[in-house]
Amino acid sequence: MEKIMVLGVSAGVGKSSFARKLSEKKNIPVHHLDSYFWKAGWIESSEKEFSEKQQQLVKEDRWIIEGNYTGTYEIRSKKADTLIYLELPLAVCLYRVVKRRIANQGKTRPDMALGCPEKLDKEFLTFIISTYSARKVKMRKRMVQFIEESPHHKVVFLRNQKQINGYLEKMAEMPASLYKDNGFN
Template sequence: MNKIMVIGVSAGAGKSTFARRLGELTCIEVTYLDRLYWKPDWVEASLEDFSEAQQQVVQNAQWIIEGNYTGTINIREPHVDTVIYLELPLRVCLYRVLKRRVQYHGKVRQDIGEGCKEKMDKAFLKFIVTTYGARKKTMIERMQRYAQEGKTVHFLKNRKQIEGFLETYIKN
């Protein structure tokens, strides 16, 4: 397990927290795609800059890349050996997004680009709700393909499974 993608069904699935904790336990540097994508004040990076930044990361001997960004997943897929997929229920994802909004109000999280204070709007919540089912189906198909390609796939669906996975690194 040297080149790891942490992806999830939705915002609020716990990708960033999981990746941070896994990075601490394995001493593998974590790259948060949101940090590469979002420039100060929520300005989007160009596709060229975003892609180039990822192409540099995947050349490293070890990495954890957190985030979905399926539009550029083809940069990461050929290099990854381990995929960790978090699929928590929609209600949990929504709760976590709302909790995060309150917890980080007016602050910048470590997994987001500098100068991007926590925000949320109705469009983002609507996006989560309306795309959850389709994303879930697509992600399951993607995980099956990864397994067929010989990649190690970890499918974690609840807090107990997530904590159990991380515990294996604490014990070693």
Template sequence: MKRIMVMGISAGAGKSTFARQLGDQLSIGVYHLDAFYWKPGWIEAGLPEFKSKQEEVVGRDSWIIEGNYSSTYDLRASHADTIIYLELPLLLCLYRVMKRWWFHRGKTRDDIGEGCEEKLDLEFIKFIVTTYYPRKKKMKKRLKAFKSMSPEKKIIALKSRKEIRGFFKRLGS
């Protein structure tokens, strides 16, 4: 496990926290796709720039890249030896998004682009709610497609906080 792609069902699934903990445990650098995608003031990077930043990282010997962004799934998945998918319950994801906003409001998190103050609006909540179940169906197919890229590729799906704790416990032993 040296080139790891961490993805999740939704915002609030715990991708950033999981990736940081995994990076600490394995001593591997962690890269956050939100930091590649968002420019100051929540301006989107263009696809060529966004892709180029990822190409630079996936060419290295070891990395952990966390985030979704389906437009570049295949780029990351084709270079990853391990893909970890977090699928926590919708209500937990929503709770975490609101909690994150409360604790970081008016500040920029270290896993997001510089100059992007934490925000929360009804549009984002609606996005999470309306995409959660359709994504769940898509992800099953996507994970199978990723596995078909290489028989050695490890796919790990974690669907509860208990499973995540168990994963880190096994990793540490």
């Protein structure tokens, strides 16, 4: 477990916080994709810039890369040995996004690019709500695909805050049977 992707069902699921805590526990550098995708003033990086940066990141010996970014998923998945997926209920994700907005009013989070103060608008909330179910299906398929690509790949599927906290506390290897116990088919 040296090259880890942290994915989640939605904004607000806790990917950044989880990745940061995992980084501290495992002493592995963490990279937040939002900080590479966004430039000051909420300007998007070009596809080329964003891809090239990730291609450099995955060359490192050890890494945790946090963020979904479907368009560049394969850059990370080809080099990762572990995929950790967080899936909390939609209501929890929405609550956390609103809470995050209030807590970070006028500030830039540590997992964001400088010059991108926290914001929340109707379009972002609509995006979260309208893509949640489809993303859930897509992410579960990604877990299956990741496991099928190599017998050395590991998937950790965390479906509630108790599992997330327990994983971070114990840092224990999860047996493959747990995937089915968690409803992963």
